[in-house]
Amino acid sequence: MSRVLVTGAAGFLGSHLCDALLRDGFEVVGMDNRVSGRATNLEESLHHERFTFHEHDVTEFIHVKGELDGIFHLASLASPVFYREYPIKTLKVGALGTHKTLGLAKEKEAKYLFTSTSEVYGDPEVNPQPEDYRGNVDPYGPRSCYDESKRYGESITRGYRDKHGLDVRVARIFNTYGPRMRLDDGRVIPNFAKQALLGEELTVYGDGEQTRSFCHVDDMIGGLMALYESDVQTPVNLGNPDERTINELAELVIDMTDSGSGIAHEALPPQDPQVRRPDISKARTELDWEPSVSLRDGLTETLDFFQTRLDEGE
Ligand code: NAD
Numbered sequence: 001m002s003r004v005l006v007t008g009a010a011g012f013l014g015s016h017l018c019d020a021l022l023r024d025g026f027e028v029v030g031m032d033n034r035v036s037g038r039a040t041n042l043e044e045s046l047h048h049e050r051f052t053f054h055e056h057d058v059t060e061f062i063h064v065k066g067e068l069d070g071i072f073h074l075a076s077l078a079s080p081v082f083y084r085e086y087p088i089k090t091l092k093v094g095a096l097g098t099h100k101t102l103g104l105a106k107e108k109e110a111k112y113l114f115t116s117t118s119e120v121y122g123d124p125e126v127n128p129q130p131e132d133y134r135g136n137v138d139p140y141g142p143r144s145c146y147d148e149s150k151r152y153g154e155s156i157t158r159g160y161r162d163k164h165g166l167d168v169r170v171a172r173i174f175n176t177y178g179p180r181m182r183l184d185d186g187r188v189i190p191n192f193a194k195q196a197l198l199g200e201e202l203t204v205y206g207d208g209e210q211t212r213s214f215c216h217v218d219d220m221i222g223g224l225m226a227l228y229e230s231d232v233q234t235p236v237n238l239g240n241p242d243e244r245t246i247n248e249l250a251e252l253v254i255d256m257t258d259s260g261s262g263i264a265h266e267a268l269p270p271q272d273p274q275v276r277r278p279d280i281s282k283a284r285t286e287l288d289w290e291p292s293v294s295l296r297d298g299l300t301e302t303l304d305f306f307q308t309r310l311d312e313g314e
């Protein structure tokens with residue numbers, strides 16, 4: 001049986017990944033310090049006989065007893081609202097946390113998957129973004145704590161591959177949404193969902209003509225598993241190329257919730273990327289993977305989830 005460590009296990013993607021790995025027969029060790037994650041996300045996994053949970057900050061020395069065949073390093077602050085609040089924690093988890101988990105992978109001779117981000121492309125000057133685009137990131141900008149921590153993470157992952165022969169994977173994840181996101185996550189889909197369901201105005205930042213491309217969590221987990229099982233040691237974009245303006249997204253959420261909500265424009269956060277869309281040719285060719293959940297179907301499930309959370313008084 002294959003035994004793997006998932007860091008960031010109590011988070012949105014980490015908890016879904018743990019569930020999927022358990023379904024596929026893996027033994028899973030989950031690790032999280034719950035800075036943004038929640039134990040309730042692991043309700044399914046916690047009862048599983050092949051799952052154990054360690055509450056631990058991955059920027060500190062990591063000790064895991066027994067063999068490990070793989071490590072999925074997802075621990076990070078991931079929402080712009082959270083990483084603006086915790087810039088140093090964000091830098092530390094991307095730098096020190098990635099270093100510690102790579103050291104553990106080397107010690108255990110485990111395969112290593114690093115979850116990077118479309119933010120390595122910054123405010124891109126080419127659209128869509130292929131993997132060989134080098135990006136447009138301001139190293140001293142307001143988003144740099146996240147962008148640069150992930151760029152450093154990619155770099156040190158490559159270092160361990162080159163210097164120690166570690167078997168590595170790098171996923172560049174584009175905007176992903178679905179059940180288990182926090183209502184107070186601050187990213188656009190939880191914000192719009194909560195506002196529409198409560199009949200409040202939807203806060204569109206700037207003129208709303210900036211674009212994002214939203215991938216459903218089930219597709220993303222499939223992509224991460226396909227990458228892990230592949231032999232591709234270079235970065236691969238994972239995301240859904242269905243690009244929308246933020247205005248379109250707001251209208252869709254209002255329409256789908258039958259909400260009487262209007263739209264309130266607020267200031268665009270500084271250096272908010274103008275466009276973002278993954279070129280997923282490499283994932284299609286080398287992983288035989290592409291997303292299949294439409295935005296409307298994915299939002300139906302996600303809006304139900306947020307409605308339940310609100311009904312429960314969150
Ligand atoms: P999330 O905030 O829901 O989950 C991240 C988890 O990491 C949280 O449970 C948090 O408590 C944990 N964590 C943070 N610092 C830690 C530390 N020092 N030690 C231990 N645990 C720590 O975010 P998510 O959306 O599930 O993102 C998961 C990963 O995917 C992140 O690395 C993120 O950068 C990456 N990613 C996500 C998206 C997306 O749209 N969801 C896009 C690009 C990249």
Ligand code: UDP
Nearest residue numbers: 080186187188191203204205210212246272
């Ligand atoms: N956004 C918005 N209203 C909100 C939250 C976000 O208009 O209440 C915009 C934000 O300015 C950005 C896009 O939605 O252009 C996506 O933001 P998010 O925080 O989800 O993630 P990002 O892709 O910027 O990392």
